[in-house]
């Protein structure tokens with residue numbers, strides 16, 4: 119069961135939004151009210167999704183932020199499909215920060231994450247488009263004195279074929295706003311889609327190849343100053359003393375800002391700010407975490423594994439299943455950074471009566487809220503100018519950077535851009551915290567599992583992040599996919615909540631819960647197959663009766679990867695499956711392991727069923743992207759803690775995959791008319807277990823910890 | 835100290851310390867924000883520009899060392915035949931995701947093709963390994979470089 123299904127009462131019901139329309143600012147505005155709460159808003163503040171001006175392109179307001187996942191393209195496609203306009207007739211504009219108006223229908227906050235943008239907006243966007251189209255057609259029919267049924271809409275015009283008359287939407291905007299708003303508008307069947315599922319060039323990319331795209335770091339409000347920041351490296355520590363004599367001598371340095379836990383140097387440009395920061399002599403009070411090490415954190419997690427846990431899933435009776443061989447294993451996942459390509463940054467202008475924030479964030483509403491809280495201003499006095507995101511991956515779901523930047527800006531005259539160095543970005547992330555999984559699979563006489571127990575030890579991120587996904591002590595995200603997609607009569611998932619030390623921020627990371635659980639589940643099932651003496655693909659096949667979509671993905675991947683064919687010496691394949699985010703994926707890795715343990719990932723084949731694809735090319739891109747992200751983590755991802763601080767700091771000591779290491783990647787898509795599933799996170803979870811299983815196939819060595827330790831493979 | 839910089843065919847008088855990296859001069863002083871900051875230590879390639887036609891990492895290239903050599907940034911690379919071809923290939927192959935690394939990727943790829951009009955996979959690896967993409971666009975970057983090298987629009991990426 120997926121995370122959304124678990125919070126089933128929150129699913130969008132057909133009646134939970136109504137569409138309204140008005141004429142304001144010279145434009146026809148179509149606004150579906152997404153959540154039942156808001157006594158919807160003043161006319162001027164309607165959550166417009168479509169603005170049709172008298173002339174010029176139609177504006178489509180995109181409530182989700184663009185971080186590479188193609189959501190401008192995706193949501194525009196949904197609106198344009200039903201509105202009957204071409205993608206060349208529209209411009210996508212980001213929604214302002216206002217959770218009352220632009221909240222995600224399921225997450226109930228203005229959040230982009232969890233691969234739910236298309237799923238949440240799939241129906242409301244199309245309804246908004248269809249409503250607009252029907253009103254425009256009605257307006258034209260009225261003007262011409264002909265029945266609406268004799269008119270049709272096409273490419274931004276209403277056409278009366280019998281008389282050859284046509285009117286552009288812009289010319290009809292004002293009149294259309296006065297037409298009755300149709301209710302329960304019918305939506306096109308998939309067979310009539312003209313844009314959805316059809317190849318079309320992304321609309322956000324031309325500006326990203328000529329340097330004109332504006333990310334948060336490119337915000338340049340007039341008079342902006344630049345600040346470099348150093349935050350206490352030890353989590354939860356504070357600033358002791360600072361000697362800034364040398365820093366203030368650096369040309370271009372204007373000021374040194376002291377905060378309780380950080381210090382920033384403000385200058386004419388970032389170069390001077392960084393030079394000034396390097397010239398500071400800082401003493402930190404490292405506080406309670408001063409002696410913390412990775413070993414100690416792992417010891418604490420082990421203790422949590424041995425302690426109490428809550429039962430989160432209980433099917434059948436795992437206790438009653440006795441006898442037979444058992445697979446028992448503990449899988450260990452490290453602390454991971456996000457290392458988005460664009461380091462954390464935020465530009466802020468605090469004035470006595472207002473505050474402007476320029477940032478690329480997945481949580482614009484929360485960014486606005488924190489700025490209001492820090493400054494004491496009413497939330498309406500804070501304007502968030504959301505920008506493109508140079509990668510999100512979950513990092514920009516937290517607004518700690520905004521909070522910090524506002525605190526700096528409070529001590530600066532005029533706007534200031536606070537820039538985290540890569541080192542600061544790595545050392546002050548919202549980490550994926552370490553977690554452990556103990557898997558316990560009991561086999562029946564035929565070698566197939568009769569009982570599965572999975573104990574998950576890790577933090578409950580949802581308790582703070584989205585409490586609607588935290589119930590009775592159980593975090594729905596961290597146990598997402600923990601029970602496996604397999605038909606096993608008795609299953610139990612236990613959750614032992616284990617939080618990071620105070621002061622260390624932990625958060626969401628690409629692939630969220632399913633990425634945490636996949637290594638243990640897919641590794642464990644592989645171990646069971648081996649114990650039973652059954653081929654790993656065949657073993658999974660037998661466990662998938664009742665899951666035809668996942669089975670089809672497995673068959674497709676196995677076929678494309680040539681499963682079972684001989685690869686020659688020191689080469690092998692491994693498989694991993696994933697049912698999550700409303701989608702299905704089968705990943706097969708093909709590796710070479712040298713006698714010295716050197717690992718080369720040669721090829722990754724991934725077959726996916728994501729329901730109806732909104733844009734097939736974006737789907738391919740996203741799965742490829744998720745795979746590469748997963749590979750970086752599987753091969754290299756691990757942060758070390760000493761003195762309560764992260765030791766690693768940049769791409770030299772926390773490497774990520776580079777082009778010369780990138781395997782051949784093949785994504786195969788199963789065409790489907792089912793409701794669209796998530797695509798942004800789907801590629802990531804299967805990578806690590808597919809690699810570990812492939813390594814086992816080559817070497818007979820079962821790895822149960824990430825990242826992959828090639829030293830363990832030498833001589834195998 | 836005052837320096838005279840030649841950027842994209844224009845000259846700028848810049849008054850900063852001699853050890854100031856070109857990256858910040860371009861972005862913060864001149865206002866050409868297409869060149870990106872990713873690491874600051876020549877590890878990621880996001881800040882790649884052309885100095886005298888050579889790809890260099892502007893985060894570790896000081897204004898003093900640049901002298902008056904011509905600098906080309908992503909904002910003007912499309913005015914060169916190779917740069918334009920590379921940009922077109924990038925769009926045709928749908929390389930771009932978040933886009934943050936892509937200025938640097940395009941600058942590196944353009945320098946590669948100027949040097950070697952028909953690169954093999956190993957040549958691409960050798961030059962492009964200096965440019966990180968966290969969105970994982972590597973397979974498409976490889977395809978786009980090959981299609982730009984061929985000079986003809988190839989089929990779509992995959």
Ligand code: FES
Nearest residue numbers: 872873874879893
């Ligand atoms: S910012 Fe210059 S190489 Fe990374």
Ligand code: FES
Nearest residue numbers: 932933967968969
């Ligand atoms: S496209 Fe996002 S980092 Fe390369």
